[in-house]
Amino acid sequence: MSYTIHEVAQKLGISTYSIRYYHDHGMLPNVKRDANNNRVFNDVDLEGLHIILCLRGTGMPVERIQHYLDLVQQGESTVPERYEMMQAQQERTLHEIAGLKNHLSTINFKVDHYAEIIKTHQPDSFVPASMRGTATNQTA
């Protein structure tokens, strides 16, 4: 199965710009070209992109992803280094999730706090900002 850059972009929910960026930076070394020089992607390339998005999404810099993909190309002898890279990324991601949960609880607190103010201060007249300007205020 083969795909155009647009199809891949749609499939993975990213922009064609990003895909070209990754390709131009050597992270998709096996992408072919058709007679008109258009990029042609197959399922292996898609798999590669999936990994790239996973690693980028968890904060790995492009340069390290390049290195990781180089290791993959080099074969089994690089498994120990790959193992350590993935372990580090695992830990990093756990940290990131923990940090986000922390931030989330701060935000939750604010939401509750504001909800309380709204409920207490203006029990009948609160209208979401998204609806202000429409004739919904019954107390006016």
Added chain:
Amino acid sequence: MSYTIHEVAQKLGISTYSIRYYHDHGMLPNVKRDANNNRVFNDVDLEGLHIILCLRGTGMPVERIQHYLDLVQQGESTVPERYEMMQAQQERTLHEIAGLKNHLSTINFKVDHYAEIIKTHQPDSFVPASMRGTATNQTA
């Protein structure tokens, strides 16, 4: 209690550059200056920075944080809009955490996979990359 920019940076684990950046961009409007024009932070400023880091850390753009902090300055009448901003941020953060967990399971899979290869292929000779080059390989 008042603090220098360095003390604040250390307390919050960020660079003095970032603090100046936030200040220069109007997100810390109440920071004072001493006789030598150095920034002087108090506990309220610290609280403000804490919120900035929380919102930035959950992906809110600087411009929106500026807007939010403006709303805070404007007083109670802006609570409904703030409420909606925090609700949106809450949702965004939940999504982000979910995405990270997804990525994490991909990474976990890789870690397990590599661990399996290492165990199966080279039961006695695996040495972490961080230790290679030292005379630890018993089988050589």
Added chain:
DNA sequence: GGTTGCCTTCAAGTGGGTCGAAGGGGGTAC
């Protein structure tokens, strides 16, 4: 009074995209 050291401002650099301009090829419409 010179050096150390922290501060200042302003400008430039970085990472990771994101976008626009300029141009080419291919298919259909006339």
Added chain:
DNA sequence: GTACCCCCTTCGACCCACTTGAAGGCAACC
């Protein structure tokens, strides 16, 4: 057969959120 449309290409510029560097000010110690 050429005009038009659409998608593709490359290359260079732009964007955000810092990050860093250069140049200089003030304070305080030796």
